[in-house]
Amino acid sequence: MRYSPYSKEITAIVHSRALGDLVNVVHVEPVGYYHFAHSFVRGNWANESQSSFSLLTKSCQYVCNDIDILCHWFSPRRPARVSSFGSLQHFRKSAKPSAAGTATRCLECPLQKECAYSAKKIYLDPVAGGNPGWPAAVLVDGVADIENITAALQSGPYGVCVYESANDVCDHQVVNLEFSDGSTASFTMVAYTSAICERQTRLHFTHGEIVGDMNTYTVSDFRSGKTTRHVPVHETGGGHGGGDLGLIGAFVEAVATGRQEVLGTDVGEVLRSHLTVFAAETSRREGRVVDCVAFEKEARQRVTEMEASAVAP
Structure with a gap:
C-alpha cells in the first residue's frame, strides 16, 4: 500500500x-x-x-x-x-437459513434469489451480463463463459453454500x-x-x-x-x-x-x-x-x- x-x-x-x-x-x-x-x-x-x-x-x-x-x-x-x-461470526452452519433445507450447493438451493452470498449472483449473473472477469475468471482455467462457470459451480468449492463450506x-x-x-x-x-x-x-x-x-x-x-x-x-x-x-x-x-x-x-x-x-x-x-x-x-x-x-x- x-x-x-x-x-x-x-x-x-x-x-x-x-x-x-x-x-x-x-x-x-x-x-x-x-x-x-x-x-x-x-x-x-x-x-x-x-x-x-x-x-x-x-x-x-x-x-x-x-x-x-x-x-x-x-x-x-x-x-x-x-x-x-x-x-x-456468520459463515458457519449454525447461521444457515432454515428455508435452505438440505441444500449444500447454491444452484440447488431454493433461496438463491434471496441469499446475498449466492454463487449464482456472485459468478453466473456477472458472466451472463458480459463480465467474465474477477471473481468468476478464477474458477476455470479456460474461458469464463456460462457453461464453464456452471460446471465449476456444480462440482467445485465455489458452488458450495457459504454455510456448508470448510472455512474457519x-x-x-x-x-x-x-x-x-x-x-x-x-x-x-x-x-x-x-x-x-x-x-x-x-x-x-x-x-x-x-x-x-x-x-x-x-x-x-x-x-x-x-x-x-x-x-x-x-x-x-x-x-x-x-x-x-x-x-x-x-x-x-x-x-x-x-x-x-x-x-x-x-x-x-x-x-x-x-x-x-x-x-x-x-x-x-x-x-x-x-x-x-x-x-x-x-x-x-x-x-x-x-x-x-x-x-x-
Whole structure:
C-alpha cells in the first residue's frame, strides 16, 4: 500500500510534520461481503490449516499492507503493545437459513434469489451480463463463459453454500496498537461491507487531520482553519490504488541502480510488520495484551534454538 500515489502523498504529509505530530490513526479494511465469501469462505484462504489466519492472509498479504502502512506512518516509533479481538461470526452452519433445507450447493438451493452470498449472483449473473472477469475468471482455467462457470459451480468449492463450506477463519477482527511514545492506532478488518478493499482512514495530528478512502483525501489544518480535498492520479491497470505498479516500479529501479533506499524499506522493517501481525493474533487467541518487544525477543530466541538444534550432531 505504501507504493500507491494516494499513500505516498499522505506519507509525505505525515513525515513532513506539516500538521504536527501523528498521535492516532483509525484504519478500516472493508473486505466486501462477496469478496470475503469468494476468497475466505470458498476460496484459497478459507481454512487456517491450509493457508493461515485471516489477519495474515487478508491484512498482511493485502495488513501487512495495513499494519505495515500504519507502522510506516508512525516510524521511527515502533509498536510497543498490541491487543486484538475477533471471531468467525456468520459463515458457519449454525447461521444457515432454515428455508435452505438440505441444500449444500447454491444452484440447488431454493433461496438463491434471496441469499446475498449466492454463487449464482456472485459468478453466473456477472458472466451472463458480459463480465467474465474477477471473481468468476478464477474458477476455470479456460474461458469464463456460462457453461464453464456452471460446471465449476456444480462440482467445485465455489458452488458450495457459504454455510456448508470448510472455512474457519475470522470474518471480523480489530487490532489496537500502542507505539513506543504512547501514540495509538486501531485497525478493523471486516467482511460485511459493500465497499471492496477501499480502506477508510483517519489520521489525527496535534495540529490537523487527514481523512481518506484510497481514492480521495481531505487535509484539515486546525491553525489556519483550511480544509483541502486531494484526488491522487494513478495509472490504470494496477491494483491497490496503483500500489502494485508502484511496488514493481520501485523494485525494478532499485535493482537497476543498486540502491536499496529506492524501496523505502528493508527486510528488518518488513519483519517487524509481520511480527506485529503474529503478536496481534496471539493476543486474540490468548485474550491478553502482548508486549511487542518481548514477543520479538522470544521469536528470535526460538529461531536461534531451532538453528542450534539443526546443526547439533
